Amino acid sequence: MNLYTLLGQRASEGRPIRAGLIGAGKFGSMILSQARFIDGLHIVGVADLNVSRAKESLARVGWDAAAYAAPSFGEAMDTGATFVTEDAMALTQHEGIEIVIDATGHPLAGVRHALSAIENGKHMVMVNVEADVLCGPWLAAKAKANGVLYSMAYGDQPALICELVDWVRSCGFELVAAGKGMKYVPDYRYSTPDTVWDHFGWSKEEVAAGDFNPKMYNSFVDGTKSAIEMAAVANATGLSCPEDGLGFYPCGTHDLARVFRPASDGGRLPKGGVAEVAASEELDGRQVHNDIRWGVWATFRAPCEYTRDCFRQYGLKIDDSGWYGSSWRPFHIIGLEAAISVLSVCLRGEPTGCSKEYRGDAVAIAKADLQAGSMLDGEGGYAVVADALPASTSAKINALPIGLAHHVKLKNHVGKDQIVTFDDVEVTDDLDIVKIRKEMQSMVAD
Ligand SMILES: NC(=O)c1ccc[n+]([C@@H]2O[C@H](COP(=O)([O-])OP(=O)(O)OC[C@H]3O[C@@H](n4cnc5c(N)ncnc54)[C@H](O)[C@@H]3O)[C@@H](O)[C@H]2O)c1
Numbered sequence: 330m331n332l333y334t335l336l337g338q339r340a341s342e343g344r345p346i347r348a349g350l351i352g353a354g355k356f357g358s359m360i361l362s363q364a365r366f367i368d369g370l371h372i373v374g375v376a377d378l379n380v381s382r383a384k385e386s387l388a389r390v391g392w393d394a395a396a397y398a399a400p401s402f403g404e405a406m407d408t409g410a411t412f413v414t415e416d417a418m419a420l421t422q423h424e425g426i427e428i429v430i431d432a433t434g435h436p437l438a439g440v441r442h443a444l445s446a447i448e449n450g451k452h453m454v455m456v457n458v459e460a461d462v463l464c465g466p467w468l469a470a471k472a473k474a475n476g477v478l479y480s481m482a483y484g485d486q487p488a489l490i491c492e493l494v495d496w497v498r499s500c501g502f503e504l505v506a507a508g509k510g511m512k513y514v515p516d517y518r519y520s521t522p523d524t525v526w527d528h529f530g531w532s533k534e535e536v537a538a539g540d541f542n543p544k545m546y547n548s549f550v551d552g553t554k555s556a557i558e559m560a561a562v563a564n565a566t567g568l569s570c571p572e573d574g575l576g577f578y579p580c581g582t583h584d585l586a587r588v589f590r591p592a593s594d595g596g597r598l599p600k601g602g603v604a605e606v607a608a609s610e611e612l613d614g615r616q617v618h619n620d621i622r623w624g625v626w627a628t629f630r631a632p633c634e635y636t637r638d639c640f641r642q643y644g645l646k647i648d649d650s651g652w653y654g655s656s657w658r659p660f661h662i663i664g665l666e667a668a669i670s671v672l673s674v675c676l677r678g679e680p681t682g683c684s685k686e687y688r689g690d691a692v693a694i695a696k697a698d699l700q701a702g703s704m705l706d707g708e709g710g711y712a713v714v715a716d717a718l719p720a721s722t723s724a725k726i727n728a729l730p731i732g733l734a735h736h737v738k739l740k741n742h743v744g745k746d747q748i749v750t751f752d753d754v755e756v757t758d759d760l761d762i763v764k765i766r767k768e769m770q771s772m773v774a775d
């Protein structure tokens with residue numbers, strides 16, 4: 330039965346899905362914008378470090394002040410209104426909430442929120458892919474052991490890629506590659522929060538009128554977010570991360586099947602079975618024809634001649650050999666679609682993508698020559714960018730995951746474009762997360 334019908338049943342029984350949201354920034358705002366139009370979904374609480382910002386977000390997306398004026402979770406449960414608080418941990422512990430959504434983008438906080446939610450018997454929708462790539466396989470195992478579900482967020486590209494991958498495999502096609510689109514040329518790798526808007530493509534007026542965090546958007550522009558997402562996709566789908574990091578091959582939708590096939594068959598991939606990114610800009614900065622900047626895609630091979638012939642007969646976008654086909658979804662609208670995950674988890678008992686193995690890692694790489702004694706400033710900042718590597722490679726070189734490259738001091742000089750390793754940094758804080766990462770070493774897939 331479809332989600333909408335199932336939700337209608339719960340609404341008519343007076344048993345709405347009771348959810349709590351942590352992080353009311355851009356993604357969270359987009360969830361909140363839609364939530365008030367979804368009968369049967371009650372956002373009991375919104376937690377944000379910055380309560381006044383959260384309230385501004387609620388007002389900006391059109392909520393009446395009375396709708397978020399509940400003075401406690403209990404009152405919110407009784408009245409159908411929403412309680413806004415700075416206490417995220419209390420939200421993850423409240424008995425009335427059945428599902429928690431983390432949209433903070435802070436990897437360490439996201440892991441802690443998820444762990445608390447899971448230990449308190451709640452399902453978890455992890456918008457925070459930064460946290461998912463850091464500890465997702467471990468959190469998913471923890472959720473399973475606690476009888477709850479841990480899910481990627483529909484509307485963001487990783488969950489949509491998982492959906493396409495599932496379609497390819499369920500049809501009996503041979504999956505070759507899957508990934509997302511991105512506005513990217515190699516120089517963007519060195520972008521900082523000061524230069525992000527020169528590259529992202531929005532005008533000064535558009536940026537000034539919006540609610541955008543430049544460091545977050547810089548993590549999109551410099552390739553960090555792509556690395557994080559493709560490693561998370563590898564963990565969720567069984568695909569691999571490319572041995573030498575992401576290729577960011579410029580490619581439009583008409584050409585996916587030709588470009589994203591193995592080099593041995595004329596494509597750009599050193600080998601099949603990988604998560605990759607299609608850049609929406611050519612190397613000289615021209616926009617790619619039929620670009621897929623905002624979308625997701627998968628390429629696959631026909632398993633037999635009859636299937637190959639059907640690809641052509643039914644107008645599938647194929648390569649010149651006819652053996653390779655492609656499928657894509659041209660858009661993702663992030664928080665506007667994220668309720669699909671909440672409904673799928675609570676009504677169907679099915680995550681919309683979930684880390685299953687530890688196959689990929691997003692590792693920190695110096696954006697410039699970094700001196701001993703300097704501090705790393707995490708995703709989208711000035712010091713480091715991430716690339717996606719197989720988890721086995723990351724483990725072998727003792728690479729520092731980008732999610733732990735926050736407020737840590739370098740003890741060694743690290744040259745521009747070099748991978749930062751655990752041996753290069755003084756890790757004095759966040760030892761709970763370091764411990765989880767150590768435990769994850771036993772989960773590394775071949
Ligand atoms: N903005 C986008 O277009 C976009 C697209 C895809 C995915 N995402 C994902 O959405 C997530 C959030 O991104 P965003 O753009 O909304 O960021 P944002 O900076 O706009 O919002 C994050 C919010 O979380 C709050 N927060 C941070 N740490 C917290 C903590 N420890 N406890 C409680 N609240 C905390 C912040 O105060 C802020 O209000 C990230 O994981 C990001 O990868 C964003």
Ligand SMILES: N[C@@H](CCO)C(=O)O
Pocket residue numbers: 510511512549622623624
């Ligand atoms: N794919 C998007 C970013 C993530 O939503 C872009 O190219 O800007």
